[in-house]
Amino acid sequence: MGVNLTEKWERDVRGVRVIDGFLSTAEQVAIVEDVRAVARMAPFIRPMTPRGRPLSVRMTSAGALGWVTDQKGYRYEVRHPSGEPWPPIPVRVRAVWDAVVPTARPPESCLVNWYGPDAKMGMHVDRDEADPAQPVVSISLGDDALFRIGNPERGGKTESLWLRSGDVLVMEGPARLLHHGVDRIAPGTSTLLDAPGRINLTLRVVT
Template identity: 40%
Template sequence: MLDLFADEQPWQEPLAPGAVILRRFARAGGPALMQAIDQVAGVSPFRQMVTPGGYTMSVAMTNCGGLGWTTNQRGYLYSPLDPLTAAPWPPMPEAFAALCHDAACAAGYPEFQPDACLINRYAVGAKLSLHQDKDEADLRAPIVSVSLGLPAVFQFGGLRRNDPLKRLLLEHGDVVVWGGPSRLFYHGIQPLKPGTHPLTGDYRYNLTFRQAANNE
C-alpha cells in the first residue's frame, strides 16, 4: 500500500500543559525498534498479566530495563526480576534509549533518565482502561509513550477519572510525552480495531518509558 505521508516530517501537537504529541517522531526508527522488541520478548516473553482483583488484562506485556512493571495479589509494583523467568529483565536496547532521549528532549524534558520500559502488545479488541501512572517513586519525571503498528484511539483526560476526555488517533511512529501539570492525568486506549500493518502485522505495540526509582 502506498503511504502518502512517507516523506512528511515529524511535527509537534500540543496536548495539555506539560504534554505534547510528537507526530511521526519514531517512524524512521520503526524497524530497529521492532527488532529490539523481538529480542526482549525472546528473553522475557509477552504475557497477559492478572490484576490484583483477578482480571486478566487484554493487553500482552513485557518489560526491559533495570525495573519492570508487574502485578501480584497485593497490587502493582516495579521489580528488578521477571516473575515469569525469575531472572532480571532484559537490559534496555540502545535503540529504545536513544529514541526516548531524543523524544524527551524534544518535549522539554532533557534530564529524563528512564530505568523501565513497559512494552504492550495489542491484538484486535485489546484495550487499556482509564488509569493514572502513579506507581513510580518520583512523579516529577515524565512519561514517554511510543506507538508502533496499527493505529489506536488514545484517551487523555484530567486529574479526575470523570474529567472530559480528549480522543486522539495515534498512528505508527507517534510519541506522546506528558509530565509536569499533566503527569497524573488519566489516560487509556480504546479497543483496537482490525487491520494489518506492514511492520507489525495484526498488532499494535506501545513502548512506555518511565523513571520508576527515585534517583535522589
C-alpha cells in the same frame, strides 16, 4: 539516531506532547526487532489485576525494573516472573527518550505492551513511580490506537486522538498525572507487524 525535532509535527493535547511521525519506517522496523529480542529474553505474560481479572494486553519489560501486576498488587520488580533479570533497554529506544526529554533522568523501565485487535486499556494514572516530576514517554508501533486523555481526577470530559505507528507521546509537568487509556485498536491500519495489533513502549523513571 539523529533527530531534529524542528522537522517533526508536534502538537499539544491537554498538555500532553504528541510528536506525529517521530520515527521513520526504517527506525520502526529496527525497534520492532529490538522488541522481539527483549521478548525472547523476557516473554510476554498475560497480567492479572489485584482482583484477579486478566488484562486484555500482554506485557513484558526492559531495564533495571519491570512493571508487574498480580494479586499482590501493582509494582515494579527487578526480575521477570520467570525469575530472570529484565533485559536492558534497547539503545534505539533509549535514543528516543534522549531526543524528546533530554534533561530528564535516564529511564529505569521500558514497559512493553502488546495490544491484539480487541485489546484496550482502561483509564488510569501512572502513580507507581516515586518522582512524578519525571516524564513518561510512549512510543507507538503497528496499528492505530484511539488514545483518550482525561483529567487529574477520574471522570469529567475527555479528549481522544489517534496514535499511529511511529508517533511519540510525552506526558510531563501537570499532564504527567492525567488519566489516560486506549479505547480500541484499528486492525489493519499498519503493515509494520506480522499480525494485526499494536506495540506500545512506555519509558519511565521509577525511583
